Amino acid sequence: MTAPTLEGVSLTGTGLHLAFGSNKVLRGVDLHVDAGKTVTVIGPSGSGKSTLLRVLNRLYEPDAGDVLLDGKSVLKDNPDALRQRIGMVFQHFNLFPHKTVIENIALAPRKLKGMSKDEARALALEQLELVGLAHKAESRPANLSGGQQQRVAIARALAMKPQVMFFDEATSALDPELVKGVLALMADLGAGGMTMVVVTHEMGFARSVSDTVMFMDHGAVVETGTPDQLFDSPETERLQQFLSQVL
């Protein structure tokens, strides 16, 4: 499989705060990804990893802090327009079950970019070939395996030609034998120049694919560094504890 050449842009979050009522989910999180690089976010459940992604693409509006895409703040932009520039892949795929695979992918380009039906379908088929599922174009998501569904979800996000991709525990819901295929695809994207923020429990992936690893706990970043730094010589006790549990 050849990696396509992708044009990722840099993404920065500074001092991000978010609370749901009295529950402070994010307490001043900073994050920076250079264009074309991959940041992996690890940490125990409930540490705020998934919420961080949703604040960065403004599915949740932050209480404080800023988000910069390609160096420019996007908090004043139309949030719908912002999200068109950031692709997102979910733990449970969230494909649209009432549409075929190709319709799932063609929907957003058609309705949001004003493509004709044929243009959108051609684009969708191109994306499907990229994830190796062109032969499933007319299937319903329910008739695909979990791994296939996740690859369709990735194709759906890529069809909008995003500048950044978010992966929210994209392999957590998959049977072990299906994980490899999805991880391989993600690795390809990273290699192809996409800017990626990956929330994952796959430590092998975090170590081998990411440029930077970020460890979060209780809504704050505890430690950041290269994979080697974090996995081989963790500085904080909390990261040591976490790694001893998951490795």
Added chain:
Amino acid sequence: MVGSARKLRTAFAILLTMLLALVLTSCSSSGDDASGTRDLCSPPGIESASAAPTNLAQGATEAEDRYTTPDVVPLESIDTSRLGLITPGVLTVGTLSDAPPSICVNSEGVFTGYDNEVLKAIGEKLGLEVQFVGTEFAGLLAQVAGHRFDVGSSSITTTDERRNLVGFTNGYDFGYFSLVVPNGSPITGFSDLNASTRIGVVQGTVQDDYVVNTLKLDPVKFPDYNTAYANLKTGQIDAWVAPSQQAEGAIAPGDPTSIVENTFSVNNFVGWAVAKENQPLIDALNSGLDAVIADGTWAELYTEWVPRELPEGWKPGSKAAPEPELPDFAALAAQSGTEPAGTPAAEQKSTLTQLRETFFDWGLYQKAFPELLKTGLPNTLILALTSGIAGTILGMLLAVAGISRTRWLRWPARVYTDIFRGLPAVVIILLVGLGVGPVVQGLTGNNPYWLGAAALALLAAAYIGEIFRSGIQSVEAGQMEAARALGFSYRRSMSLVVVPQGIRRVLPALMNQFIALIKDSSLIYFLGLLATQRELFAVGRDLNAQTGNLSPLVAAGLFYLILTVPLTHLVNYIDHRLRVGRKEVTLDPLEQDLVVERG
């Protein structure tokens, strides 16, 4: 699944065959009235003449006539443009279908009966077209007072209480009340009735009033005469107080019942109801009545439809109207051997025979089917479909408002749903049909048909709205999130992704709602329909009223089943498909071949 599909097909086939067989037989032999069931809605003729009842209650005729006018305005001086008619040139008449021979629908589906024929003759004298609309007695006077009808024609006995609500013309008929009891009953007269007697009356009739206010007893109230009589025959009630015309009409030879006593009051003659303030119309009808009495038309119609001796001290029309020339009914009755009302009939039928004749009169099925197919079925479908479509659109709006984040949309939707789901369908239909009717008269042309459909739609919307809302809310939050993450706005995420899935999930519930609508459309009956507007139930009901036999209602029931049973099975089938779906998961080879390239 193959099995259930086959079962479904078999059920379809059986139903279709049934329908076909019934329609074919009814077509091939229509007109051949083999049933022998008498059509109660045709003139019985002079042969049925009866003398004044011999068993008249004491003191019944001792009263003074307070309401009959001394004379009438000359017919020539009446200006029909000043009668305040709903439709100029047309006398819109509210009448009933179930009290032959006074008022009924004949086998051609035309409103007729003695009262209506005399009214038509008067219409001719006045140069007015007469249009009849069927309704229920309980609402008739209110509808006349509310200008839904110009005239109410329903053998209405003119009591003081009713005169508070509407005005009346002079009398064109008179009424004895008859006391009908099962043969062998210990009750022999009105004086035998007491608090422990179960007395049947038709709701809102003068008999109801008589039992409650004069006898001070608590009667069992029925919606119509047939039901009351059927209950007497089956022993559900001990006695039935009925207008003597209806009592005599209902009791068929061989029935195990008889009239034991009659009563009469000269002030309670039978007249047409007109809105109280419309004195010009009352005057016009009075003039017309005197005119048809003078030229002999009244006597002709009276002899043809309700030939019986006039009571002592009463004649039709104003006091100035000529005495009508009638044959000597008492002599005729004696001659033709017609027994005076109240004598028990000779032979009695077995209960089984009675049941069979009541429910399974084949001749009546043959009579009912063409009418049910031509008039009833299309109207039921039109009502169910239009109200279904309108209800779905309105329900969709309610659902969207109900899950809206704006309180000003959510609350009204909630209140609407609570009210319309909490009320019985018939209440909504009556309130909308009779209450809103006069307000939007200009729009509906005083035709309650579409108001009825609207009432059904309003009712259905409340249920459909809840169905949609639950469907939409059952769609996983991830679907909305995925759509938003792609860049769709909230509204487009809703319309493109969430709502279509929600609707798909509730298709079975929607179908069930449609089935309910098919059944509820029968309630439109209460609003009063033209003969051509009658849906399945009304057609069956009218034929039932015409014949006093339940077979037409059973036939109407069959049509409902032919509509609803296949739909019910279709719902089950769709439900099954939606829940099980078609599974064909295969692992593609690529899945295993892919490896992590870096690492």
